[in-house]
Amino acid sequence: MGEYILETCYLLASICYILGLKMMAGPKTARNGNLLAAGGMALAIFATIYLYQDDLNNKLGNHLWIYSGIIIGSLAGWVAAKKVQMTAMPQMVSVFNGMGGACAALISLVEFPKALEHIGHGEWPVLFMATVLCGLVIGSVSFSGSMIAFLKLNGNMGKDIRIPFYNIINTFLIFGIIGLTVCLAGGHITDHNQFTMWAWILLAASMFYGIMFVVPIGGADMPVVISLLNSFTGMAAAFGGFLYGNMAMLTGGILVGSAGTILTVVMCKAMNRSLTNVIFGAFGTGGKSVAAKTDGAQKTYKETNASDLAVLLNYSQKVIIVPGYGLAVAQAQHVVHEMEQLLNDRGVEVKYAIHPVAGRMPGHMNVLLAESNVDYDKLVEMDDINPEFSTCDVVMVLGANDVVNPAAKEDPNSPIYGMPILNVENAKTTVVNKRSMNVGYAGIDNDLFYRDKTAMLFGDAKKVLSQIVSELKNL
Amino acid sequence: MTDILSFLNEHIEMVYVVILSIILGIQVIESVPAVLHTPLMSGANAIHGVVIIGAIIIMGKADPENTLALILGLIAVILGTLNVVGGFVVTNRMLEMFKKKPKNK
Numbered sequence: 001m002g003e004y005i006l007e008t009c010y011l012l013a014s015i016c017y018i019l020g021l022k023m024m025a026g027p028k029t030a031r032n033g034n035l036l037a038a039g040g041m042a043l044a045i046f047a048t049i050y051l052y053q054d055d056l057n058n059k060l061g062n063h064l065w066i067y068s069g070i071i072i073g074s075l076a077g078w079v080a081a082k083k084v085q086m087t088a089m090p091q092m093v094s095v096f097n098g099m100g101g102a103c104a105a106l107i108s109l110v111e112f113p114k115a116l117e118h119i120g121h122g123e124w125p126v127l128f129m130a131t132v133l134c135g136l137v138i139g140s141v142s143f144s145g146s147m148i149a150f151l152k153l154n155g156n157m158g159k160d161i162r163i164p165f166y167n168i169i170n171t172f173l174i175f176g177i178i179g180l181t182v183c184l185a186g187g188h189i190t191d192h193n194q195f196t197m198w199a200w201i202l203l204a205a206s207m208f209y210g211i212m213f214v215v216p217i218g219g220a221d222m223p224v225v226i227s228l229l230n231s232f233t234g235m236a237a238a239f240g241g242f243l244y245g246n247m248a249m250l251t252g253g254i255l256v257g258s259a260g261t262i263l264t265v266v267m268c269k270a271m272n273r274s275l276t277n278v279i280f281g282a283f284g285t286g287g288k289s290v291a292a293k294t295d296g297a298q299k300t301y302k303e304t305n306a307s308d309l310a311v312l313l314n315y316s317q318k319v320i321i322v323p324g325y326g327l328a329v330a331q332a333q334h335v336v337h338e339m340e341q342l343l344n345d346r347g348v349e350v351k352y353a354i355h356p357v358a359g360r361m362p363g364h365m366n367v368l369l370a371e372s373n374v375d376y377d378k379l380v381e382m383d384d385i386n387p388e389f390s391t392c393d394v395v396m397v398l399g400a401n402d403v404v405n406p407a408a409k410e411d412p413n414s415p416i417y418g419m420p421i422l423n424v425e426n427a428k429t430t431v432v433n434k435r436s437m438n439v440g441y442a443g444i445d446n447d448l449f450y451r452d453k454t455a456m457l458f459g460d461a462k463k464v465l466s467q468i469v470s471e472l473k474n475l
Numbered sequence: 476m477t478d479i480l481s482f483l484n485e486h487i488e489m490v491y492v493v494i495l496s497i498i499l500g501i502q503v504i505e506s507v508p509a510v511l512h513t514p515l516m517s518g519a520n521a522i523h524g525v526v527i528i529g530a531i532i533i534m535g536k537a538d539p540e541n542t543l544a545l546i547l548g549l550i551a552v553i554l555g556t557l558n559v560v561g562g563f564v565v566t567n568r569m570l571e572m573f574k575k576k577p578k579n580k
Binding site: 013017018020021022024025026027030031033034035037038041044045048049052054058059060061062063065066068069070072073074076077078080081082084086089090092093095096097099100102103104106107109110111127226227230233234236237238240241242243244246247248249250251252253254255256257258259260261262263266267270354356363364366367370371379381 | 482489492493496497498499500501503504505506507508509510511512513514515516517518519520521522523524525526527528529530531532533534535536537539544545547548549550551552553554555556557558559560561562563564565566567568569570571572
């Protein structure tokens with residue numbers, strides 16, 4: 001009886017994930033969708049604790065241990081998730097993803113010695129071993145990769161680490177890992193001690209591969225990598241589902257695996273990058289030569305200051321704000337909103353132009369601006385806002401760089417050529433706020449800064465905007 | 476060839492589930508506005524925390540005398556819960572912001 005209820009609970013949980021994920025795809029239903037998925041998860045977890053039976057009808061023991069684990073994990077997860085700054089969210093997602101991957105790898109680590117004991121000299125369970133080893137490999141790649149992604153996004157690690165021949169090393173690693181997995185799963189090494197040793201080597205190699213895979217990837221491509229690792233963990237969870245014949249794990253894992261893969265592809269499309277390009281990293285190397293070329297001729301740019309800009313804004317009809325990661329880092333989203341309201345009160349039309357990859361992840365900038373109460377319909381997506389630039393008086397580019405680089409349209413040699421960008425150069429005046437003339441994430445110079453209609457406003461976004469706000473109040 | 480066919484036949488239910496889930500996953504994502512990509516990724520991230528069920532099964536089956544297995548299981552449960560709880564809470568925080576102003580959209 002118990003196991004029938006358990007299976008029904010798993011069925012309900014799977015339905016909850018699917019509906020939850022579906023609901024998360026619409027702004028109105030998104031939050032309930034998340035809660036629904038969480039509810040399904042809670043159901044699956046508690047049903048497992050109380051109703052799970054193995055083949056011999058033994059129930060699960062060690063409830064005390066299970067609950068202590070759940071309580072510790074919940075507290076830590078809750079606190080971390082509540083305390084994290086919204087700007088640091090991509091890192092946080094990466095960390096949680098890594099935890100899931102590590103969990104999958106640990107399951108495999110515990111399962112294979114147990115399986116070895118039971119085998120004796122009977123037939124080798126190829127399928128079982130293959131499942132365990134795949135979970136081990138994918139889980140650990142996902143874990144170590146996510147940790148590196150976290151360190152890189154968090155700024156604990158340089159962005160431009162280039163390991164010589166990393167493509168060759170990685171290719172060798174991949175083939176090594178696949179070969180070893182096939183060899184172990186196929187039962188070519190049946191001696192228990194040797195099997196165990198090679199399984200640990202496989203674990204180490206996978207961890208190393210995860211590191212080697214993420215380290216050379218450029219910062220701008222990080223969201224794509226996190227999304228990819230996310231789908232890896234989904235697959236690792238699905239292998240766990242195979243292992244235990246557990247439908248909730250299987251459907252949940254596969255769903256995330258395929259959804260994550262598609263999301264990765266969608267993100268790549270938004271940046272006009274192919275997945276192979278991201279993984280084999282043509283970005284940084286291509287960018288360097290271009291940057292070097294432009295360094296030769298000293299170009300001049302105009303500089304403006306906060307009070308001039310405040311006057312300009314005050315007498316404009318229409319202002320478009322292009323927020324970028326620099327804005328988020330400076331925590332200036334609230335000041336921006338304040339400025340927007342001041343201008344709005346004076347009859348200036350203010351809109352935000354949101355590039356698909358503004359911030360660090362698609363939609364990241366929307367989340368940040370929503371946090372400071374900016375109206376949802378003031379945030380306009382790229383394709384809708386691009387025709388409006390020519391009718392607008394002032395464009396304020398706040399801490400964005402590569403997404404407004406005209407080279408993407410004009411210079412076929414540029415590494416970002418072909419990436420859809422915001423056509424800010426069509427506006428009557430463009431004001432770019434940056435901390436310095438340094439290059440953006442793609443590592444290339446931006447011709448926009450040197451154009452006649454462009455004025456530079458140097459300084460921390462928050463400080464500069466606060467100055468503008470106080471100037472505006474005095475006008 | 477016969478091996479592959481018999482494998483398919485033996486696990487036909489699983490194969491169905493896998494293929495249908497893959498298609499579902501693709502369908503669900505394709506219609507999503509870019510605005511919601513980050514929350515969606517985070518939500519999907521929380522869902523793969525379902526791997527915790529495996530950790531619970533291991534923990535529950537572990538021999539209470541075997542400290543190593545217990546500790547490994549405990550770590551697995553903690554990591555899995557971190558993934559689940561952290562994932563859902565972060566997603567909720569992100570989505571909360573979209574919900575504050577029901578008059579818009």
